[in-house]
Amino acid sequence: MFKISEVVKQCAISADTLRYYEKIQLLPPIHRNDSGIRLYNKQDISSISFIKRAQYMGFSLAEIAKLLAFRKDPQHAKTEVRQLANDKLIAINEHLSQLKTLKNELTLLVNLCNAADDGCPIIKGLEIP
Amino acid sequence: MFKISEVVKQCAISADTLRYYEKIQLLPPIHRNDSGIRLYNKQDISSISFIKRAQYMGFSLAEIAKLLAFRKDPQHAKTEVRQLANDKLIAINEHLSQLKTLKNELTLLVNLCNAADDGCPIIKGLEIP
DNA sequence: AGTTGACCTAGAGTTAACTCTAACAGTTAT
DNA sequence: ATAACTGTTAGAGTTAACTCTAGGTCAACT
Incomplete structure (x- = not known):
């Protein structure tokens, strides 16, 4: 049984966040000792x-809530979780390709910037479209 | 001179967003006609x-505000914008490498899922650490 | 006995970037 | 002329995921 401060260290998460997770029922009601301290x-x-x-x-917290529910009933989880x-x-994949494009454009502009004499090519690059 | 609805179509942006950008001074005060309509x-x-x-x-809107300011004075922009x-x-780059890792893990789990008989390997994979 | 320090609560505030609401005015179509 | 459309405003609400505040309890040291 761990007090909240121990969980904070072990899991690298804030006490506020732990209480918040319990409040939004992402975590179940945590067991308390006689003083009301979470264990x-x-x-x-x-x-x-x-x-x-x-x-x-x-995964978002909403998705994680589903995953946690599924974890209790793995037999029924397979299809939904895979989905x-x-x-x-x-x-x-979509995010990755957008980031790659962005990276290429920025790299190009930053490199151009090193050579330019007049104004800033990053600004000019953004103006083109 | 374009009315807001024309800008909405041309720029694929909502009227609310346009007015919002003006409110937060990302855009300058837009010229109005006698009826108070933005042009x-x-x-x-x-x-x-x-x-x-x-x-x-x-770029975030805060960063874009700087870029727009720099755009008016390109001579002084170079260093700051490049930064x-x-x-x-x-x-x-950080984001890219994280996404690649995530993609690999998920792909692996989804593939495992196709073969598994008991429970869901995605759930199990998340349980491991 | 007193003072830290860790813990508790309900509820408000934060952040980014919108998005919506209500209530009203001017423009266009029939 | 009237209905429908397009525009206006100030200000409230949304979303996700926290983060902070004020005010309180409780246990352990000095």
Whole structure:
């Protein structure tokens, strides 16, 4: 059983965020001691790690809530979760190609900038369209 | 001179957004006719295109405000704008590598999902750490 | 006994970038 | 002339995901 400060350290998350997750029911009501202090158990820690990892992987908290629900009933999860992941992959690919384009354009402009005498080519580049 | 509805079509932007940009002084006060109707001139259209393009390129409205200011005084812009673009490039590279990792992990999990019999490997994959 | 320090709460504030609402005015079409 | 359309405003609401504030309790040290 871990007090909130221990979870803060272990999971690299703020106490506010932990309480917030509980408030929005992303986490279940956490067990309390007689003084009302939250005591997180291993399952809670596992859920928090799950949340952080899923978040890093691009899932929103709303999506993570579904994933956590599915985690309790894996038999029924397969199709829906795969759909969720597939949708994410499509979005990520779109995002990736946009970022690559942006990177190329910016790199070009920054390089041009090193050579230019008059004005700033970054500004000019943005003016073209 | 273009009425707001024309700008909406030409620039693929909402009237609300145009008025919002003027309110936050990203755009200058737009010329009005006797009835108080906004009439955008070519310079305004150019600024709006500039904004949209810069936005697509990953600049925030706050950054774009600076770029627009610099656009009026290109002589002094070079260093600062290049710095802005350089910072953006660094952030984009970071973002790109994170997205690539995420894509690889998700692809792997989705592929595993096709083969699994018990539970959902996406869920299990998230549980590992 | 007193003072930190960690913890608690409800609720407000933050951020970016819109988006919507209500209520009104002027323009165009029939 | 009347209905429909397009425009106007100030200001409130939205979204996600926190983050902070004020005011309080409780346990541990000095």
